[in-house]
Amino acid sequence: MKRVGVAVAGLGRIGRVHAEILSYRVENARLVAVMDVVEDLARSTAEKLKVKAYTDYDKLLRDGEVDAVFVTTPTYLHHDMIVRALEAGKHVFTEKPITVTVDEAVDVVRKAEKAGLKLMVGYMRRFDAAYEEARRRILSGEIGRPVAFLNIARDPGAPPGWAQDPKLSGGIFLDMLSHDFDMARFLVGSEVRKVYVSGAAVLYDEIRAKGDLDLVNVNFEFENGVYGVLHGSRKSVFGYDLRTEVLGTEGTVYVGSHVDPNLAIGVKSGVVFRGVQWFWARFYDAYVREDQAFIDSILNDTHPPISGLDGLRVVEIAEACWKSVREGRPVDVERRT
Amino acid sequence: MKRVGVAVAGLGRIGRVHAEILSYRVENARLVAVMDVVEDLARSTAEKLKVKAYTDYDKLLRDGEVDAVFVTTPTYLHHDMIVRALEAGKHVFTEKPITVTVDEAVDVVRKAEKAGLKLMVGYMRRFDAAYEEARRRILSGEIGRPVAFLNIARDPGAPPGWAQDPKLSGGIFLDMLSHDFDMARFLVGSEVRKVYVSGAAVLYDEIRAKGDLDLVNVNFEFENGVYGVLHGSRKSVFGYDLRTEVLGTEGTVYVGSHVDPNLAIGVKSGVVFRGVQWFWARFYDAYVREDQAFIDSILNDTHPPISGLDGLRVVEIAEACWKSVREGRPVDVERRT
Amino acid sequence: MKRVGVAVAGLGRIGRVHAEILSYRVENARLVAVMDVVEDLARSTAEKLKVKAYTDYDKLLRDGEVDAVFVTTPTYLHHDMIVRALEAGKHVFTEKPITVTVDEAVDVVRKAEKAGLKLMVGYMRRFDAAYEEARRRILSGEIGRPVAFLNIARDPGAPPGWAQDPKLSGGIFLDMLSHDFDMARFLVGSEVRKVYVSGAAVLYDEIRAKGDLDLVNVNFEFENGVYGVLHGSRKSVFGYDLRTEVLGTEGTVYVGSHVDPNLAIGVKSGVVFRGVQWFWARFYDAYVREDQAFIDSILNDTHPPISGLDGLRVVEIAEACWKSVREGRPVDVERRT
């Protein structure tokens, strides 16, 4: 295989980003087809990128030019689509989170392993230059032994449509904060073993109505003795607010900022900075490098840098968080494999 | 009484700061005497400030020129010294925390009330221009309804001597983080009703040996539905690191910074900012205004802006934190009066 | 013409960026060919982008599929290549600066006008979101009447090869600071009428040897009474340092920062921020939007947003700067058309 034939299944915003990237930014990738159940969307995207359009996933999976499938549909469809892709002998890249439940995650991890196919999960922050450099510096020992992980994550607004239903999306812990849990594991280099959550739905009525939360503070402990704390909110009026710190015995690493320093206006009330742009702009390059890494792992037959197991670990943490919410107490994270 | 005669009892660093401030920066205050059991310290300070020197607290309390006593000794001496000052008919300003235990705090609050004497506790951050302005803006409704309180507090190093013994100092929750709990109550305008703590002594052997903690993440809930999170560490290699946020439904207030923007050097490795100076410099003006407020409350016979009850509330929170540490679960804050 | 056929002539770094952008990021553009005198470079780029390769500019100009040429060669070749493209009936986008001399600039401006062909100059900062927003705010009156323009521009290092020879590149004023002069005109909305320069070659021997400068402070006045000051340096050890301010009677607009706030490390020496990335990363989106604007101006037959006259104005300023350097006095900017 000289170039990997890929198809993108699910053409919402994130699917179109992957399709665009795969069509011209990734070495050795060849975008073969795109698929969406909305025919117009499938057709217009395919035309623009000069590839085949499918509205039927099974037909896509029967396309012999397709070596790997990008699953970029809503979370609740992941499990079924991943399983069918694996059965069809395709490598799979799935957007985060891997699945809604731990059981589903265990299932796809095992099936990928058994089939000897690649399965990668899209926690693209790992490919962002700042987070990557942060990790390098932590590993280099610059900050001594890590002792605490801190994270503030605020989305500008409530998620759209299906993502408001925790049964379909996994709720705030999976849909939004799974990125932060993955980053915690990536930077601290250890597994989370206990979580305690306080929080509620205090920002949006529609979120409360669906049984999800929109404001949480998560207290957690890692196996290596690091203590973490994560504040998440579904509202930030001036823009995306994402800040991460790792405190070590000899220093601290800071990633992210609540302001964009590139434009400010000084008026009577003070100096006004813009908020940071929403994550598409912030992380575009990370998506490019992530997709490249997946293609490379197929061509070189190496482990994808974010494995199905990485995906499972985060779902385990999210389930522990929900249990902590229900029971009002700290909860051990149950590890399944 | 045209000017309030004051004495400072306990001439460690903080006592000397109060003595200096009271001797020339506070309107209508007259520093009459200073006291310390270390005779040289009492004498040299008295000479410099041209006031009387005492080494015996009882003699100080019998001094008819003294209307009010500043108790600036180690925490474990507070209860006894406050009680004796009240019995001698003196108003009392005590450095934070008010006492080591809730029982002691309840006792001094009641005795001050019964005696009709002023009792104020030194949470000077309330008089810092930035925190004060933050509160004004929160109260003005600029950020909508507050929903979360976040606080990062890192001291540059371990506390000295007696303060390492939690039996004498109350440990990290009282000795260090009581400032942050007071600020939480001040900015959120509500009482803390539940706390959950994770943390350990991972930075200093001497702290672990004494049974105290040096790294904690505290998760807490306020009666008005605000969710708080507090990260505290006894180590910050580049300087004092104190940052507070209150998130509301319509905005956020940020207080504090991890860097001093006033000096930076750009070299090959990047642009290096200095850390923020230790709290004496950061909060000197706050100490001045705090002392003034106490003197004013005596002269105008008004409630001191930080009451004995405020002091008690923080000790209640700290005791709940210790209970959470011991029992590994969230704990309700028991209110005593 | 439904889609504009374009060719990129000159495949140095900036040429390859335009070629890449034109091949997949610009609506209604169709990259037809690339050209470079280095055959390998022409061929490999063409292969990657699946377009024709030329090594002979005349052959390129005879290609009927080419409607517009991007001139991305060294500055000293611009005049000749622009003239020949116009003679061949092609629209021209030229990288900045438009030409080395005012005479040349006047010539190409006139020829484009006479031929009724588009001529646009690549001052891409005008398409950067921050600069654009800055201009909007200035025009909206938020800062009152502008009174001063300030600019600090520091490149990480000396320019390569030919650009070190001021006869070929126009020297520091054209090769590097022409961006800043263009931005001055863009933000202030007025022409520069007088300049005074002090500066020297104090950083690089090779620059001094060629008769160019590497450190300059330019003092300038605009026709509308705004006073400008521009500091330029060919060295900045921690990265690209570009900061612009416009002071008005009621406020100030700040664009740019000397640090990237997205990654910092706090160690004993302080908190170390990374410098800002070199301009490819900072301005990639601006290049995309700039190329789109050129294509749109052709399709809609409108004036390109950065005209040949804009390009000429900057060369006039640069010539006045050189005159000021030679004569050691303030010099009026002579306007030619």
Add this chain to the structure above:
Amino acid sequence: MKRVGVAVAGLGRIGRVHAEILSYRVENARLVAVMDVVEDLARSTAEKLKVKAYTDYDKLLRDGEVDAVFVTTPTYLHHDMIVRALEAGKHVFTEKPITVTVDEAVDVVRKAEKAGLKLMVGYMRRFDAAYEEARRRILSGEIGRPVAFLNIARDPGAPPGWAQDPKLSGGIFLDMLSHDFDMARFLVGSEVRKVYVSGAAVLYDEIRAKGDLDLVNVNFEFENGVYGVLHGSRKSVFGYDLRTEVLGTEGTVYVGSHVDPNLAIGVKSGVVFRGVQWFWARFYDAYVREDQAFIDSILNDTHPPISGLDGLRVVEIAEACWKSVREGRPVDVERRT
């Protein structure tokens, strides 16, 4: 002489600051008297500080307890008052600038020298921790060889009363920017040899009416080959804006910031930072250390750290600036001694 008896002559804002500092913050100083022609001001200040009050400068100079006089009157009175103090055998500390004209400055420098009395000029920024540290780092070689000095100085508003008349205050170059010229000399460690000014009175009618300027860009060269640029404005709507940079061959030092990072509010329009507080707060400690240094130089009979000659140098620069304004060309700074 064990303690230096001092008097403060001129009880405007800056005079009262020195009086307050001298009365209790300076080791080995004894404030003996204060003097102002406004009797009420003299009396009330004296009462507050428990010292003698004078309204007659000659009587003050005859006071045998007074060893040193602080001249804190409007600039146009400096020369006469310094001369008379020297004739009375008193050491002199004068607020900046030393005098209005170069002739006057030369005169007082010579007379102090002849009399063998100390003469110090109050450029307090030299005692500010940030500027001091900046100098240390420059001298240590951290930034290599200095090549450029940059300074932005914006006052919040027009100066009061007499200071608007350049005949009495020396105008913007002496009254406001003399601090910046002194800092240039301090940080660069070399003398200014040439200046070029552009600027005008564009902010305040009253300033234009008096023949002063309120917006200037000064381009200057140092004897050691460093190139400087100084932007000054009498208006900054959100607060004091003072930023200084020294660029070297191996790095850059930044001093000052346009914002106070200690309070920000994030609202829909962005994140709003407060401006920096006006210089009293910013530089209070610097005033304390400055006064201490003067007292020390008397007691130890050493050269004051900011000499009369330092004061003269700045007046020479300011005169050159005025000449550049009048003649519209670069002007050499004429050195008189």
